[in-house]
Amino acid sequence: MRGCLLFAATLLLTGCNAVLLAPAGDLAIRQRDLIIISTGLMLLIIVPVIALTLLFAWRYRETNREAIYEPDWDHSTLLELLIWAAPLLIIIALGALTWVSTHKLDPYQSLSRIDAERPVPMAMEPLTVEVVALDWKWLFFYPEQGIATVNELAAPVDQPIRFKITASTVMNSFFVPALAGQVYAMPGMETKLHAVINQPGVYEGFSANYSGAGFSGMRFKFHGMSTEEFQRWVQQAKAGGGALTRDAYLQLEQPSELEPVRRYASVASGLYDAILNRCVEANRPCIRDMAMNARRGQGQDKPRAFNVAALGGGAARASFGAICTAGDPAGIGNGPRVASTRTLPQ
Numbered sequence: 001m002r003g004c005l006l007f008a009a010t011l012l013l014t015g016c017n018a019v020l021l022a023p024a025g026d027l028a029i030r031q032r033d034l035i036i037i038s039t040g041l042m043l044l045i046i047v048p049v050i051a052l053t054l055l056f057a058w059r060y061r062e063t064n065r066e067a068i069y070e071p072d073w074d075h076s077t078l079l080e081l082l083i084w085a086a087p088l089l090i091i092i093a094l095g096a097l098t099w100v101s102t103h104k105l106d107p108y109q110s111l112s113r114i115d116a117e118r119p120v121p122m123a124m125e126p127l128t129v130e131v132v133a134l135d136w137k138w139l140f141f142y143p144e145q146g147i148a149t150v151n152e153l154a155a156p157v158d159q160p161i162r163f164k165i166t167a168s169t170v171m172n173s174f175f176v177p178a179l180a181g182q183v184y185a186m187p188g189m190e191t192k193l194h195a196v197i198n199q200p201g202v203y204e205g206f207s208a209n210y211s212g213a214g215f216s217g218m219r220f221k222f223h224g225m226s227t228e229e230f231q232r233w234v235q236q237a238k239a240g241g242g243a244l245t246r247d248a249y250l251q252l253e254q255p256s257e258l259e260p261v262r263r264y265a266s267v268a269s270g271l272y273d274a275i276l277n278r279c280v281e282a283n284r285p286c287i288r289d290m291a292m293n294a295r296r297g298q299g300q301d302k303p304r305a306f307n308v309a310a311l312g313g314g315a316a317r318a319s320f321g322a323i324c325t326a327g328d329p330a331g332i333g334n335g336p337r338v339a340s341t342r343t344l345p346q
Contacts, residue, residue, distance in 0.1 A: 024199040024224065025179040026115045027105065034101050041090055041097075107183055107193040111160045115198050118158075126160035126194070129153070130272045133165075133172035133185040133207065135255035136214030141272050147237045148244050150252070150262040154223040156230045157200050163193040166276045168253050173209035176222050182208045188278055188287055197224040214257035221261075241265035246280055253280075 021036075023029050060067050103109075110126070113119045130141035140149045153176075155161050165174050167185040175182035180195040197203075207218040225233060241263035242248070249271060277286035 019177045019204070023178045024201060024203065025195055025197045026113065027107075027111070027180040027195045028178060029115075030101075030105055031181050034097070034105070037097060038094060041093055045087055045090055105181075107180065107191075107195075109194060110162075111194050111196055114158050114160075114196055120160055124159065126162040127155055128162045128164070129155070131163055131165040131174055131185065132272070132275055133167040133174065133211075133218075134253055135169055135212060136207075136218040136257055137252075137259040138174075138205070138207075138218070138220045139252065141267060142234070143267075143272070145234045145237075146266060147234060147241065148264040148267045149237065151220040151259055152223070152261040152263070153205060153220055154225055154230055154233050155197055156227045157197055157224050159227070160194060160196050163195070164272075165191045165193065166272075168275065170211050171209060172207050172211050172218075174205075175208040176203055176205040178203040179205075179222065184209065188276070190276055197222075200224045200226065212255075214255065217258045237263040238265045244268060244271065246271060246274070249275070249280060 020028075021032060023032055058064075111120055128143055130143060132139040132141070138151055138153075140153050142148065163174070163183070165183055165185045166189060167187045169187055171187070172185040173182045174185050174193070178201075179197055180193060183191050183193045185191065201224050203222045203224065205220045205222045207215060211218070223233070242265065244252075244264035244267045246268050249268070271280070274280045274286070277288045278284075279286035
């Protein structure tokens with residue numbers, strides 16, 4: 001029976017895909033090495049503690065009459081040194097390793113190498129991919145190629161990739177285990193990831209942060225291709241895709257599950273920037289402009305001008321056009337402050 005159970009457990013383990021321990025991208029490989037080294041350092045403490053616990057339990061069991069019983073023993077300098085010095089050294093080593101790796105593997109930092117043997121050539125420009133996490137699907141923009149895709153990502157092998165990542169509604173997490181560690185996608189904010197894929201193939205990508213009912217189906221395929229294959233893939237998208245206008249994006253943005261792969265041959269100008277600044281809809285102020293208006297305030301003792309639209313629905317939305325003083329439209333006097341408003345169409 002024991003043999004059958006062991007065989008069944010081994011058989012189940014053969015179905016595991018240990019992609020984190022066998023990634024295809026240099027950044028993911030270095031992150032894998034960090035995990036292994038950190039685990040090894042911690043095991044230097046964990047294994048001896050477990051072994052000594054079992055040894056002491058066996059050595060000082062009730063039936064062992066040969067074990068010496070010393071109820072008044074309470075101190076050993078040698079044991080104190082071992083108990084405190086070993087963990088302290090491990091913590092120092094882990095701290096140093098974490099500090100160095102945190103800066104070396106910073107996802108915002110441009111890559112300095114293709115792999116362990118090849119630096120990034122001076123003339124090589126990274127491929128820019130703009131990522132938007134939607135409910136519940138992924139939208140990818142290729143600004144240099146002028147195309148966009150839904151739930152499909154591709155990149156040439158051995159070419160650095162510069163990801164710019166945001167979200168439409170709730171926080172999400174962009175994760176391709178074979179490529180690099182996960183990076184959060186947040187509405188109104190842009191996070192970044194620099195990575196490279198070193199082996200051709202098709203890899204799994206998904207959301208690593210729960211975001212609602214369709215979260216489990218929020219997956220996509222990442223294709224590592226040769227440069228020639230990637231160019232053909234781009235041409236196929238341009239030949240067979242439609243146009244991603246702002247109106248088409250607003251339809252795509254609506255929550256939906258298990259969306260098929262889509263390709264767009266053209267993208268409305270400035271669409272990703274509008275998504276990032278939450279102003280895709282007409283007459284909606286951008287976060288960027290609101291922040292700029294705030295920085296242009298007339299001083300700490302005077303109100304600052306904002307252009308704020310209500311986020312809710314309704315037939316019309318009110319927004320602040322300016323804040324000035326009565327009898328002084330320029331806002332330079334010291335009279336009572338009056339808020340000027342206007343109504344925007346829905």
